Amino acid sequence: MAMVSLACANCGFELTAPVAAPPLAVQCPLCSKQTELDFFPALLRETARGTSGEALLIDSESSCFYHEGKKAVVVCDHCGRFLCGLCDVEFNGRHVCPGCVETADGNGDPAPLQREVVYYDELALSVAIYPILIFYLIPITAPIVLYLVIRYWNKIRPLVPRSRWRFVVAGLVATLELGLIGLAIFGFMALR
Amino acid sequence: MKTKSIYTRRLASGHETTWYATRRCQLWLGPDHLLHGRRSMITEQYRRLFFKDIQAVTVARTDTWKDYNIILGVLIAGCLAIVFIATSDWSMRAAWGISLCIVPVLVVAFNLAKGPTCACYFHTAVQSERIGALSRLRKAGTVLALLAPMLEQAQGSLDPAQVELVQESGRNLTLAGNEAKKQREFHPSNARYHLLFFILILISGLSHCVDLVVYSEAKNWGDLLTFLAAMLLGILAVKDQMRSLIHLDLQRITTTALVVIFVAFAASQVVGVFVLTMSMSTSGSAFEIKDWEYYGVYVAAIAVVNITLSLIGLLRLYRYRVSLRPPELPLPEKEGPAS
Numbered sequence: 001m002a003m004v005s006l007a008c009a010n011c012g013f014e015l016t017a018p019v020a021a022p023p024l025a026v027q028c029p030l031c032s033k034q035t036e037l038d039f040f041p042a043l044l045r046e047t048a049r050g051t052s053g054e055a056l057l058i059d060s061e062s063s064c065f066y067h068e069g070k071k072a073v074v075v076c077d078h079c080g081r082f083l084c085g086l087c088d089v090e091f092n093g094r095h096v097c098p099g100c101v102e103t104a105d106g107n108g109d110p111a112p113l114q115r116e117v118v119y120y121d122e123l124a125l126s127v128a129i130y131p132i133l134i135f136y137l138i139p140i141t142a143p144i145v146l147y148l149v150i151r152y153w154n155k156i157r158p159l160v161p162r163s164r165w166r167f168v169v170a171g172l173v174a175t176l177e178l179g180l181i182g183l184a185i186f187g188f189m190a191l192r
Numbered sequence: 193m194k195t196k197s198i199y200t201r202r203l204a205s206g207h208e209t210t211w212y213a214t215r216r217c218q219l220w221l222g223p224d225h226l227l228h229g230r231r232s233m234i235t236e237q238y239r240r241l242f243f244k245d246i247q248a249v250t251v252a253r254t255d256t257w258k259d260y261n262i263i264l265g266v267l268i269a270g271c272l273a274i275v276f277i278a279t280s281d282w283s284m285r286a287a288w289g290i291s292l293c294i295v296p297v298l299v300v301a302f303n304l305a306k307g308p309t310c311a312c313y314f315h316t317a318v319q320s321e322r323i324g325a326l327s328r329l330r331k332a333g334t335v336l337a338l339l340a341p342m343l344e345q346a347q348g349s350l351d352p353a354q355v356e357l358v359q360e361s362g363r364n365l366t367l368a369g370n371e372a373k374k375q376r377e378f379h380p381s382n383a384r385y386h387l388l389f390f391i392l393i394l395i396s397g398l399s400h401c402v403d404l405v406v407y408s409e410a411k412n413w414g415d416l417l418t419f420l421a422a423m424l425l426g427i428l429a430v431k432d433q434m435r436s437l438i439h440l441d442l443q444r445i446t447t448t449a450l451v452v453i454f455v456a457f458a459a460s461q462v463v464g465v466f467v468l469t470m471s472m473s474t475s476g477s478a479f480e481i482k483d484w485e486y487y488g489v490y491v492a493a494i495a496v497v498n499i500t501l502s503l504i505g506l507l508r509l510y511r512y513r514v515s516l517r518p519p520e521l522p523l524p525e526k527e528g529p530a531s
Contacts, residue, residue, distance in 0.1 A: 002358050004365040007320070009252035009311040011440050019365060021355050028252075031440035032515060035252040038336070041347045042317070043247035043365055044354050116237050123234045159227065159238060160199045160220050 009035045053084030065097070076100060114159055120152035121166035128173040138177045145174035198222055203335050208324030209256065217324030219335070224346065226314075226339075228323055243339075243346035245316040248367055251332055255441055256309040264296045264303075266500050271296075273492045306330075315367040381436035382516065383509055385429035386446055390505040392422040393449060397498030403491045419457055426450035439515070442508040449501040456494055463490065 002019040008028035015035065017026045024037045053070030056063055062072040064084035072082035076097040089096050128145040131137040149171040153164070199220035208215045208230065216231040225242040271292040275285050312326040326332040358365070396418045399411065430450060433443045 002360075002362050002364060004367070006248075006250060006315075006367045007313075009250045009313055010254050019355065019359050021352055022350065029437050032511070033252045033254070033440075035250050037248055037250050039248035039350075039365075040246060040343055041350050041354065042245060043315075043367075044350075044358055114238065116235055119234045119236065126234075159197060160202070160218070160229065161197050 004037070004039070006035065006037055008033065053086040066099075114157070117156065117158055119158075120148055120156055121164065121170065124148040124152075124170035125166045128170040128177070132177075139181055142174040142177040142181070145170050146178075149174070199227055203338070204323075204325040204331050206325045206327040206331070208322070208327070215324065217327075219323060219325035228314075228321060228325065230324060239319075239321050241314050241316065241321060243343050246314055246343060246347075247317060248315040249336060250313045250315065250367070251326075251329070251336075252311050253329055254309045254311050255444075256327075257303055257307070259444075260303050261300055262500075262504065264300045266497065268293050268296050268300075269496055269500075270493055273496055274489050277488045277492060320367065381432055381438055383429070383432070383436075383438055383442065383512060385425050385432050386438075386442065386505070386509050389422060389425040389429045389446065389449070390502045390509060392418055392425060393453065393498050394502035394506070396422060396453075397495045397502060400491050400495035400498065404488060404495075419453065419460075422453055423450070423457065426453065439508065439512045442505070442512050445501065445505045445508055449505055452497060452501060456497070459490075 003016045004019050004024070005014065005016045006026070007013065008015055008026075008031060010033040011028060011031040013028050013030040015026045015028060017024050017037070022038045024039075026035050026037065027033075028035060053064060053067055054073070056069055056071050062082050064070040064072050064087055065081040066087050067084055070084035070086065073085050074083050074088050074095045075081070076083055077094040078096050078100040081097050081099075083095070083097050087097055089098060089101055091101075124145050127141050127148065131141040149167050153167060156162075199222055201221040203219045203221050203226070205216070205218045208217050213232075218229045218231075220227040220229070222240070224244070225240045228239045228241065229236045230239075272289055275288045275292065279285055279288065306328050307330045309327055310329040310332050312323045312332045314321050314323055323332075326335055396415060399415050399418065402411070403415075426446065426449065429446050432438070433446060
């Protein structure tokens with residue numbers, strides 16, 4: 001009998017159930033929770049084997065940039081390097097080489113490959129607001145906030161829609177903090 | 193920064209909670225894939241799940257929402273107990289009760305309104321991604337219903353003949369990227385240590401209730417012995433559950449109860465040292481623990497916590513014991529006399 005093996009979604013215990021039309025419900029013996037499994041045609045398809053590079057037969061043939069002895073079959077759509085079947089990474093209908101996948105985050109071009117975003121606006125807002133509780137840190141943190149706002153105003157590349165209100169609020173708070181410090185110093189000097 | 197994004201619709205957002213941190217998660221809908229973002233401090237990490245690659249989705253109800261409600265319920269009960277003991281004026285009791293309990297009550301109401309929590313995984317050929325944004329059962333159901341036609345468009349509809357073909361071929365299917373625990377050699381257990389452990393905690397809780405009315409030095413020594421026996425049984429119960437198939441919810445409440453009674457024991461030692469110091473510094477009449485002004489609050493808090501934990505534990509133990517019973521088979525029908 002064909003079985004499907006899965007992990008309990010609650011506790012991770014290995015479960016098995018006979019293959020039947022989805023959805024399947026499997027009770028975990030460890031946590032007693034029922035895991036519902038809904039599967040799609042992709043699970044039933046046999047996994048296609050990856051292609052290995054074809055060896056060069058004559059020296060005048062184009063070879064792969066990464067493997068000299070392998071025949072080039074495609075050109076990288078991003079950098080133009082010749083690639084063998086092994087180095088060809090098909091992504092979103094484009095052929096790219098492993099090097100371009102590796103550097104995708106750095107050069108900022110292929111957004112579909114971006115894996116991480118650093119939100120400097122969140123950092124600026126936190127650095128602007130939290131030190132209010134420990135007020136004597138404000139003379140140090142307020143200039144840092146202004147630096148972050150100016151430096152990273154256009155540098156964040158969010159994948160999802162995001163506005164700049166955090167930068168604006170952080171900048172305003174930092175300016176206000178610096179203004180109050182200036183006022184305090186001026187008042188102190190005037191009193192002396 | 194406001195660039196035109198291919199993600200225009202946020203399907204869900206939620207929190208992924210581990211024992212040490214909470215991370216905000218978002219699920220966005222792309223043209224041919226889903227984008228799952230997981231926030232950690234100021235960085236957000238993304239995983240893309242292409243519709244054509246999604247092999248399966250698994251969903252299981254979790255107890256997180258119940259745990260939150262229990263913890264907050266105990267907190268509310270504790271606050272109310274303290275307020276009732278601390279003052280006898282009803283207007284003061286109402287004012288303090290409302291001001292202390294309003295936030296936990298609102299959180300409980302919000303938690304109840306959002307419904308039961310769940311764990312939802314999307315499986316592809318190479319990964320198994322927990323979708324923290326789909327942490328509520330109701331929301332997960334809505335989003336999965338929304339995604340079903342898109343998955344069908346990308347992969348085609350599931351033909352029952354395909355399933356039958358797999359059944360006939362005997363090919364086993366495995367969800368890749370499963371972080372399944374290896375099936376260890378588990379021993380059957382009837383959780384007798386757990387039963388004794390929770391009974392002792394219940395006795396301890398009831399005994400502390402008696403302390404509020406009658407104070408007895410001898411009973412205090414009895415309480416101490418009960419506490420020590422409960423700790424010993426708790427350790428045996430935890431050891432037993434590590435190598436048996438005891439339900440996870442029972443395991444969790446046992447561990448929690450053991451930690452709590454350890455903490456309570458430590459607290460009682462601190463109180464003991466305090467009483468000793470006070471009796472040494474008080475000249476004339478001897479200072480006893482019942483003379484301590486917060487003695488009633490201290491005893492009430494221990495009683496509430498112990499009784500709550502033991503009742504939850506006994507309830508879960510009962511459910512576990514029921515699940516151990518063999519299923520009742522239908523009785524064979526008696527054949528009538530041959531005519």
